Amino acid sequence: xxxxxxxxxxxxxxxxxxxxxxxxxxxxxxxxxxxxxxxxxxxxxxxxxxxxxxxxxxxxxxxxxxxxxxxxxxxxxxxxxxxxxxxxxxxxxxxxxxxxxxxxxxxxxxxxxxxxxxxxxxxxxxxxxxxxxxxxxxxxxxxxxxxxxxxxxxxxxxxxxxxxxxxxxxxxxxxxxxxxxxxxxxxxxxxxxxxxxxxxxxxxxxxxxxxxxxxxxxxxxxxxxxxxxxxxxxxxxxxxxxxxxxxxxxxxxxxxxxxxxxxxxxxxxxxxxxxxxxxxxxxxxxxxxxxxxxxxxxxxxxxxxxxxxxxxxxxxxxxxxxxxxxxxxxxxxxxxxxxxxxxxxxxxxxxxxxxxxxxxxxxxxxxxxxxxxxxxxxxxxxxxxxxxxxxxxxxxxxxxxxxxxxxxxxxxxxxxxxxxx
Amino acid sequence: xxxxxxxxxxxxxxxxxxxxxxxxxxxxxxxxxxxxxxxxxxxxxxxxxxxxxxxxxxxxxxxxxxxxxxxxxxxxxxxxxxxxxxxxxxxxxxxxxxxxxxxxxxxxxxxxxxxxxxxxxxxxxxxxxxxxxxxxxxxxxxxxxxxxxxxxxxxxxxxxxxxxxxxxxxxxxxxxxxxxxxxxxxxxxxxxxxxxxxxxxxxxxxxxxxxxxxxxxxxxxxxxxxxxxxxxxxxxxxxxxxxxxxxxxxxxxxxxxxxxxxxxxxxxxxxxxxxxxxxxxxxxxxxxxxxxxxxxxxxxxxxxxxxxxxxxxxxxxxxxxxxxxxxxxxxxxxxxxxxxxxxxxxxxxxxxxxxxxxxxxxxxxxxxxxxxxxxxxxxxxxxxxxxxxxxxxxxxxxxxxxxxxxxxxxxxxxxxxxxxx
Numbered sequence: 001x002x003x004x005x006x007x008x009x010x011x012x013x014x015x016x017x018x019x020x021x022x023x024x025x026x027x028x029x030x031x032x033x034x035x036x037x038x039x040x041x042x043x044x045x046x047x048x049x050x051x052x053x054x055x056x057x058x059x060x061x062x063x064x065x066x067x068x069x070x071x072x073x074x075x076x077x078x079x080x081x082x083x084x085x086x087x088x089x090x091x092x093x094x095x096x097x098x099x100x101x102x103x104x105x106x107x108x109x110x111x112x113x114x115x116x117x118x119x120x121x122x123x124x125x126x127x128x129x130x131x132x133x134x135x136x137x138x139x140x141x142x143x144x145x146x147x148x149x150x151x152x153x154x155x156x157x158x159x160x161x162x163x164x165x166x167x168x169x170x171x172x173x174x175x176x177x178x179x180x181x182x183x184x185x186x187x188x189x190x191x192x193x194x195x196x197x198x199x200x201x202x203x204x205x206x207x208x209x210x211x212x213x214x215x216x217x218x219x220x221x222x223x224x225x226x227x228x229x230x231x232x233x234x235x236x237x238x239x240x241x242x243x244x245x246x247x248x249x250x251x252x253x254x255x256x257x258x259x260x261x262x263x264x265x266x267x268x269x270x271x272x273x274x275x276x277x278x279x280x281x282x283x284x285x286x287x288x289x290x291x292x293x294x295x296x297x298x299x300x301x302x303x304x305x306x307x308x309x310x311x312x313x314x315x316x317x318x319x320x321x322x323x324x325x326x327x328x329x330x331x332x333x334x335x336x337x338x339x340x341x342x343x344x345x346x347x348x349x350x351x352x353x354x355x356x357x358x359x360x361x362x363x364x365x366x367x368x369x370x371x372x373x374x375x376x377x378x379x380x381x382x383x384x385x386x387x388x389x390x391x392x393x394x395x396x397x398x399x400x401x402x403x404x405x406x407x408x409x410x411x412x413x414x415x416x417x418x419x420x421x
Numbered sequence: 422x423x424x425x426x427x428x429x430x431x432x433x434x435x436x437x438x439x440x441x442x443x444x445x446x447x448x449x450x451x452x453x454x455x456x457x458x459x460x461x462x463x464x465x466x467x468x469x470x471x472x473x474x475x476x477x478x479x480x481x482x483x484x485x486x487x488x489x490x491x492x493x494x495x496x497x498x499x500x501x502x503x504x505x506x507x508x509x510x511x512x513x514x515x516x517x518x519x520x521x522x523x524x525x526x527x528x529x530x531x532x533x534x535x536x537x538x539x540x541x542x543x544x545x546x547x548x549x550x551x552x553x554x555x556x557x558x559x560x561x562x563x564x565x566x567x568x569x570x571x572x573x574x575x576x577x578x579x580x581x582x583x584x585x586x587x588x589x590x591x592x593x594x595x596x597x598x599x600x601x602x603x604x605x606x607x608x609x610x611x612x613x614x615x616x617x618x619x620x621x622x623x624x625x626x627x628x629x630x631x632x633x634x635x636x637x638x639x640x641x642x643x644x645x646x647x648x649x650x651x652x653x654x655x656x657x658x659x660x661x662x663x664x665x666x667x668x669x670x671x672x673x674x675x676x677x678x679x680x681x682x683x684x685x686x687x688x689x690x691x692x693x694x695x696x697x698x699x700x701x702x703x704x705x706x707x708x709x710x711x712x713x714x715x716x717x718x719x720x721x722x723x724x725x726x727x728x729x730x731x732x733x734x735x736x737x738x739x740x741x742x743x744x745x746x747x748x749x750x751x752x753x754x755x756x757x758x759x760x761x762x763x764x765x766x767x768x769x770x771x772x773x774x775x776x777x778x779x780x781x782x783x784x785x786x787x788x789x790x791x792x793x794x795x796x797x798x799x800x801x802x803x804x805x806x807x808x809x810x811x812x813x814x815x816x817x818x819x820x821x822x823x824x825x826x827x828x829x830x831x832x833x834x835x836x837x838x839x840x841x842x
Binding site for chain 2: 020023024103105109111116118119201202216220222224240243246247250251254255338356360361362364365366367368369370371372373375376377381382383393394395396398399408409410411412413414415416417418419420421
């Protein structure tokens with residue numbers, strides 16, 4: 001494992017060299033390394049908790065909030081869950097070597113488009129030390145070398161976790177620089193990492209808007225930004241209103257702090273009078289604060305609803321607040337989403353086949369749902385097994401970023417002397 | 422069609438609006454528009470040549486080189502070829518709507534991953550006016566709105582071609598802003614175009630290194646840089662030497678000015694004494710200048726060969742010059758390519774199955790050939806029908822950029838009330 005005396009450039013160069021060997025490993029070797037990492041985590045729980053205690057102590061001295069301290073904290077149960085996550089990744093099928101496409105040309109050339117690792121994947125993240133292992137395991141399974149950079153608040157925990165994982169992987173036959181961690185200051189190393197053109201093949205930031213904008217300013221390496229999600233549920237004129245209520249409440253309430261939770265409810269005017277009092281009751285009973293446009297405000301019945309300001313339509317609350325608007329038509333809903341959506345997850349509730357079809361065609365988002373909660377946008381729920389984030393970009397990865405999205409491909413072409421005329 | 426009084430931002434905003442309608446067009450409508458464009462080009466040859474004559478006159482006054490003037494010049498045959506290219510694109514199968522993947526989850530959710538247009542594709546190019554139509558036609562077929570920016574030296578030609586294409590498409594029922602062109606100065610508009618975040622979904626530069634570095638400095642929108650290709654042919658110890666010679670000569674000589682032409686020949690030491698005099702004769706007879714390392718120099722026999730300098734191994738000559746090195750082993754060839762290749766197209770000539778396999782696994786490039794010329798890296802040769810360039814990036818598109826690579830995808834998810842627990 002790379003140690004802290006190396007420069008960022010040294011670490012990335014070593015990772016690049018390691019990536020060439022990693023790309024050619026068979027699945028069995030990679031899975032053995034993952035099993036060894038899981039065992040190392042279990043064997044060394046006491047040491048991990050000791051390192052974590054140092055971070056927690058420093059965090060309390062720095063007067064971090066209770067929520068931040070909780071994200072930082074490890075306990076035996078959490079370490080066991082991290083190890084179980086590694087074993088789950090080992091059990092996934094290997095994306096490397098999958099033939100994505102293949103054909104024979106009239107001149108006899110045989111062409112296969114084959115999935116291969118990207119090379120070096122850098123992951124920049126905040127607080128939660130479990131990301132150290134999750135990211136390393138996903139990258140290892142997909143044949144990539146990983147360069148990790150956590151936040152200094154979790155420095156002791158991250159360093160030990162990366163060290164244990166790197167040593168376990170090395171003992172299982174992987175190159176030393178398969179898993180590296182960058183330690184040190186907050187901003188300078190980040191900028192250096194984001195400009196390692198030629199060695200870093202992909203940088204994935206997992207963190208808040210501040211981290212993303214710091215990167216956007218300096219990055220010259222390819223970056224996939226994890227998504228922010230201003231997700232909508234549109235209840236169509238033909239919707240089954242009980243089913244609509246179940247979906248709206250789930251999309252808002254089940255886990256409001258995540259990017260695939262709904263932030264705005266759109267209701268067709270023909271069902272607004274019937275639906276709004278019913279759904280408002282259910283939402284308010286679940287602790288949701290409602291902010292409505294004029295028509296929603298008038299129709300919500302006896303339930304408390306605040307008037308929405310223009311900013312509400314563009315706000316990702318990530319909490320128990322829901323904006324509510326009444327629209328005149330399916331097209332009105334589509335227009336609202338085009339104007340305010342972030343291209344993450346959008347849902348229609350409808351019994352009308354044509355409305356479902358038109359909504360799915362017209363809405364430009366990674367995931368477009370009919371009669372289901374937006375909360376399903378997730379690598380696990382999509383059957384990818386695990387994800388390193390969600391992309392709202394359109395190039396390369398859109399939606400959950402799983403093992404396949406951590407790969408590129410190459411064309412393998414075989415002939416018997418073909419030349420071009 | 423957008424006119425020159427609009428700002429770059431106006432043009433891109435209108436293109437974005439148009440792209441929403443374009444994304445939903447059926448194949449028939451798009452193909453009719455392409456046929457109408459081809460007809461318009463044929464009907465208006467005289468006007469096109471008149472506009473082109475203005476550019477040529479200005480070019481001669483500005484003392485452009487003969488090669489540049491030739492790239493700029495249109496004649497009836499070239500216009501007919503452009504129209505035929507448009508009809509060929511119309512005949513390709515539509516990438517939009519292709520189901521890339523699909524499955525049913527245990528909870529009954531049905532998920533399809535469906536190919537959809539990117540939205541707005543901006544293409545920046547130099548000299549050749551045919552790119553105006555090629556790029557617009559590829560973008561139209563793949564359901565994207567196009568924003569074009571040619572060089573001012575072809576300003577009259579490009580403006581008229583874009584106008585004819587835009588009018589023909591509009592008459593066929595497409596939105597007005599499906600095809601737009603930016604006119605005006607050289608640098609300011611380019612910078613503006615490269616920073617239209619939120620409207621430009623992809624920018625593709627087709628031009629020299631100067632254009633690419635100008636973009637790399639300022640671009641905030643996604644860019645796929647067309648490749649430079651430092652391509653190698655490696656002749657293994659087990660190669661059929663006649664077949665090797667045919668491939669080497671073809672890869673170097675058939676069209677030396679393109680990115681998939683070979684720039685370096687690597688020869689295994691065991692066959693160097695037999696192969697080098699033979700291939701040197703054939704290359705020199707084809708007008709190729711050779712630059713060899715010490716061993717190649719000594720083994721080339723009576724044929725003239727210059728000593729290679731270290732810079733030669735990293736030079737994309739794009740002309741009738743070939744660097745030649747003798748390597749000790751397959752691994753030596755792989756190392757040389759890892760150190761000097763640009764990840765474009767690499768070839769091995771061998772009769773040894775294991776060597777072929779190891780070369781294809783170990784070489785990190787878009788296209789890795791066994792016993793065939795590197796010159797086949799091309800959308801047409803790969804059966805994609807046409808290409809807008811070649812990518813040596815690893816994200817999104819690698820290798821030829823055809824219609825599919827001008828698309829993204831979205832997940833369409835259908836349920837009957839599924840919520841997440």
